Amino acid sequence: MVARDLRRSFRTTQGRLRRTRSEVEAVRGVSFEIAPGETFGLLGPNGAGKTTTIKMLITLLLPTSGSASVLGMDVVADVRAVRRRIGYVFGGDRGLYDRLSGLDNLRYFAELYGVEPREQQRRIGALLELVGMTGREHERVEGYSRGMRQRLHIARGLLHDPDVVFLDEPSIGIDPVGARELRATIASLKEQGTTVLLTTHYMFEADELCDRIAVIRSGEIVAEGTPEQLKRGVASGRVLEVETYGVPAGVVETLGDLGPVHSVAVEERGQLQVLVLQCDADSEVTQDVLSRLGDVRVGRVSAREPTLEDAYVQLVTQ
Amino acid sequence: MSSARVFFVGGLLSFRAQFNWLSPWILVPSLMVSPVAQILLFAYVGRAAGVGDDRFFLVGNALNYAAIPCTFAMTFAISGERWAQTLGLVLVTPARRLPLFLGRALPVIVTGWAVAVFGLGVGSLLLGVRLEVAVWPSLLLAVAVTSVSCTSLGLLMGAACLRIRDGATLGNVVFLVLLVFCGTNVALADLPAWMAAVGEWLPLTHGIEAARSVAAGAPLGDVAGPLVRELLTGLAYGVAGLATLGWMERDSRRRATLERM
Amino acid sequence: MTRLTTRARQLWLCYRLQLKILLVSPFEGFLGVVFPLMFATATLLVYRVEGDPRAMAYAGLGAAVMGVWTSVTVAASSLLNRERWAGTLELLVAAPTPFLMVLVPITTAMATVGLVSVVVTLVWNRLVFGVRLDVASWPLLVLGVLAATVTIAMFGFLLSVVAVRYRTAWALGASLEYPGWLLCGFVVPVSLLPLVVRPLSWALAPTWAVEAMRSAASGGSPWGELAVCLALGAAYAALAAYLGRRLIESARRHATLALT
Numbered sequence: 001m002v003a004r005d006l007r008r009s010f011r012t013t014q015g016r017l018r019r020t021r022s023e024v025e026a027v028r029g030v031s032f033e034i035a036p037g038e039t040f041g042l043l044g045p046n047g048a049g050k051t052t053t054i055k056m057l058i059t060l061l062l063p064t065s066g067s068a069s070v071l072g073m074d075v076v077a078d079v080r081a082v083r084r085r086i087g088y089v090f091g092g093d094r095g096l097y098d099r100l101s102g103l104d105n106l107r108y109f110a111e112l113y114g115v116e117p118r119e120q121q122r123r124i125g126a127l128l129e130l131v132g133m134t135g136r137e138h139e140r141v142e143g144y145s146r147g148m149r150q151r152l153h154i155a156r157g158l159l160h161d162p163d164v165v166f167l168d169e170p171s172i173g174i175d176p177v178g179a180r181e182l183r184a185t186i187a188s189l190k191e192q193g194t195t196v197l198l199t200t201h202y203m204f205e206a207d208e209l210c211d212r213i214a215v216i217r218s219g220e221i222v223a224e225g226t227p228e229q230l231k232r233g234v235a236s237g238r239v240l241e242v243e244t245y246g247v248p249a250g251v252v253e254t255l256g257d258l259g260p261v262h263s264v265a266v267e268e269r270g271q272l273q274v275l276v277l278q279c280d281a282d283s284e285v286t287q288d289v290l291s292r293l294g295d296v297r298v299g300r301v302s303a304r305e306p307t308l309e310d311a312y313v314q315l316v317t318q
Numbered sequence: 319m320s321s322a323r324v325f326f327v328g329g330l331l332s333f334r335a336q337f338n339w340l341s342p343w344i345l346v347p348s349l350m351v352s353p354v355a356q357i358l359l360f361a362y363v364g365r366a367a368g369v370g371d372d373r374f375f376l377v378g379n380a381l382n383y384a385a386i387p388c389t390f391a392m393t394f395a396i397s398g399e400r401w402a403q404t405l406g407l408v409l410v411t412p413a414r415r416l417p418l419f420l421g422r423a424l425p426v427i428v429t430g431w432a433v434a435v436f437g438l439g440v441g442s443l444l445l446g447v448r449l450e451v452a453v454w455p456s457l458l459l460a461v462a463v464t465s466v467s468c469t470s471l472g473l474l475m476g477a478a479c480l481r482i483r484d485g486a487t488l489g490n491v492v493f494l495v496l497l498v499f500c501g502t503n504v505a506l507a508d509l510p511a512w513m514a515a516v517g518e519w520l521p522l523t524h525g526i527e528a529a530r531s532v533a534a535g536a537p538l539g540d541v542a543g544p545l546v547r548e549l550l551t552g553l554a555y556g557v558a559g560l561a562t563l564g565w566m567e568r569d570s571r572r573r574a575t576l577e578r579m
Numbered sequence: 580m581t582r583l584t585t586r587a588r589q590l591w592l593c594y595r596l597q598l599k600i601l602l603v604s605p606f607e608g609f610l611g612v613v614f615p616l617m618f619a620t621a622t623l624l625v626y627r628v629e630g631d632p633r634a635m636a637y638a639g640l641g642a643a644v645m646g647v648w649t650s651v652t653v654a655a656s657s658l659l660n661r662e663r664w665a666g667t668l669e670l671l672v673a674a675p676t677p678f679l680m681v682l683v684p685i686t687t688a689m690a691t692v693g694l695v696s697v698v699v700t701l702v703w704n705r706l707v708f709g710v711r712l713d714v715a716s717w718p719l720l721v722l723g724v725l726a727a728t729v730t731i732a733m734f735g736f737l738l739s740v741v742a743v744r745y746r747t748a749w750a751l752g753a754s755l756e757y758p759g760w761l762l763c764g765f766v767v768p769v770s771l772l773p774l775v776v777r778p779l780s781w782a783l784a785p786t787w788a789v790e791a792m793r794s795a796a797s798g799g800s801p802w803g804e805l806a807v808c809l810a811l812g813a814a815y816a817a818l819a820a821y822l823g824r825r826l827i828e829s830a831r832r833h834a835t836l837a838l839t
């Protein structure tokens with residue numbers, strides 16, 4: 001799968017009487033290549049352009065400029081051929097017919113994907129097994145839990161045995177057990193040689209599943225590489241976490257002026273604020289930080305290795 | 319907040335909060351096109367059947383359709399808050415209940431009145447029914463009384479919808495009942511006796527009767543009877559609605575039924 | 580040939596499952612059957628005042644088709660919006676099956692629900708109003724009802740495509756209900772309508788279907804009316820197919836599919 005300088009802008013109008021039009025560029029020149037069988041992660045905050053990028057790749061949106069191909073087929077010219085070979089799953093509990101049973105939902109889409117009748121039965125059975133829904137397929141979807149709906153969605157996306165699967169935040173709103181099962185399902189896709197494009201907010205999920213990751217911010221890719229490369233390349237060094245109670249914003253800014261400190265982020269946790277400082281690898285800044293904090297009440301202070309999440313936070317807050 | 323402010327300001331604000339999703343794309347088809355279409359439909363049915371005259375169907379259906387905004391809007395002015403989970407918040411305020419709910423009714427009454435008047439005006443133009451300038455003041459009054467009584471029915475329905483869930487279905491059933499039983503298209507005298515007997519006790523019936531008389535040129539004094547009867551019917555439904563609301567409020571404190579979806 | 584059978588299979592299964600969806604929803608069932616039934620009742624109450632049995636039979640037969648019109652126009656105009664809210668619209672478009680082949684079975688299923696109301700209304704008219712239908716040819720009458728159903732389904736298909744741009748299409752669809760009843764001559768002869776609106780009546784396929792039904796009932800030949808009716812239905816379908824293709828194109832360009 002290849003994306004070359006994909007761009008997409010939207011026209012929005014505001015106001016009822018005096019309409020003001022403005023143009024928003026959701027995706028501004030995204031390029032990447034995904035090798036067959038690879039699991040590729042697209043990470044980024046809400047509104048960064050992940051879903052828009054996916055929609056261009058699955059032929060639901062035309063790019064404003066740039067080009068993209070899936071399995072060597074152009075997403076603008078070879079629409080039907082592309083659609084036949086790809087699967088699309090998005091997160092949340094929409095996208096199903098509530099008043100039909102899970103089985104009927106699958107049959108409906110199997111028909112729309114032109115799956116042969118004999119093949120259909122075998123395939124649906126196998127997928128129900130895969131997502132752990134055997135035995136409940138005759139119940140109406142309106143009674144399903146969120147996790148079950150999500151798993152049914154995945155089965156739906158795999159009905160025609162696609163070569164490429166697009167998973168747009170599939171684990172959103174699922175409980176931890178369900179999310180773990182979901183990760184196992186995605187991993188098994190990879191074993192079968194399916195190419196996967198995954199977007200997610202959960203760093204450990206991307207870390208565990210993806211061969212390569214691209215971080216997208218404001219419609220542009222700001223970093224790309226294996227999870228290891230991202231961790232090393234961006235947040236090379238150490239992470240210092242300091243718990244404080246009522247730290248003034250001005251003081252936080254002065255911490256960023258310290259030489260070995262690359263960035264400071266503040267996480268609010270109830271009454272306390274956790275300062276997360278990205279520092280040089282072999283620096284010793286703890287004393288300097290504490291002295292700059294002065295009278296501010298300080299709780300636990302700890303240092304650790306950077307995680308993918310640190311890398312991500314640094315990338316998207318820069 | 320004084321009771322007067324709860325009545326006027328609170329009523330208008332909550333009306334706008336509840337119905338801000340109504341755009342011209344909804345209002346024009348449902349409150350302007352449909353009432354006129356219903357008037358024309360039955361006027362032509364009457365012509366084809368050789369029954370009544372255009373004015374008969376014009377007045378009947380214009381008033382009947384006013385029941386749609388009155389009952390639906392009043393129902394949603396109360397039960398709509400349950401969707402948004404704001405009803406509990408409103409009910410914990412110390413504001414007095416009577417101005418609170420009646421304040422919500424006022425904009426609804428005005429809407430229903432305007433819909434009926436629009437139907438009468440446009441319908442009379444399209445059908446070529448002449449309504450003399452002199453009959454309009456009494457006609458407008460008769461429409462206003464009918465809007466009040468239909469909104470009272472809506473208040474009762476809104477209270478009922480705090481318990482039963484499908485307000486839209488209830489609204490449609492009530493509308494159909496009013497269509498068939500209230501002499502909208504067939505004078506009570508020509509309805510089967512049991513249906514006419516039911517119609518006697520519904521809002522709208524006497525309002526239509528009064529409006530037909532004044533549209534035909536009868537002086538206001540002649541229709542004082544039906545108008546008072548219409549008003550009293552409305553009052554009875556309104557009191558029943560407020561009583562039901564009060565009962566529901568007390569009951570829900572015991573059984574937590576208001577916030578249940 | 581296999582491609583044809585595959586397509587037929589797809590249409591049939593989509594139709595069956597969509598019918599299932601409609602039949603398990605009490606609210607749509609209510610709207611589709613009870614609402615037109617009560618309007619038919621109100622109409623017959625008017626006709627009953629004069630009590631002419633021939634006029635009653637005339638109105639009773641036409642009133643039976645009112646429900647087909649209602650169940651299609653009201654539901655079809657908001658069809659795409661409903662799929663949009665359910666989040667399934669994108670999935671349907673993203674599937675390789677042409678989107679129009681997805682829509683046709685849906686509006687046909689809606690029209691089928693309307694058939695229920697045809698039967699209910701006829702029985703109701705008989706039991707409550709004592710309307711006796713003297714039908715010369717039942718097979719031809721049934722053919723007329725089916726023609727009405729199919730062409731109204733095609734009209735719904737056209738409507739669903741045209742109305743998609745309006746977020747509030749349900750209000751638009753509901754407001755088509757009464758004018759349709761009037762213009763199609765279900766309960767009022769078209770010849771009674773003002774001259775200026777008669778061309779509108781003639782452009783509506785159900786007008787011809789109802790005429791065909793009346794011819795079949797009275798022993799005349801309905802074939803002429805049926806031919807016009809089906810030709811109009813085919814024209815609706817062709818227009819809808821053309822507009823639908825342009826609609827999907829424009830949705831891909833302007834990103835209007837997913838907006839909720």
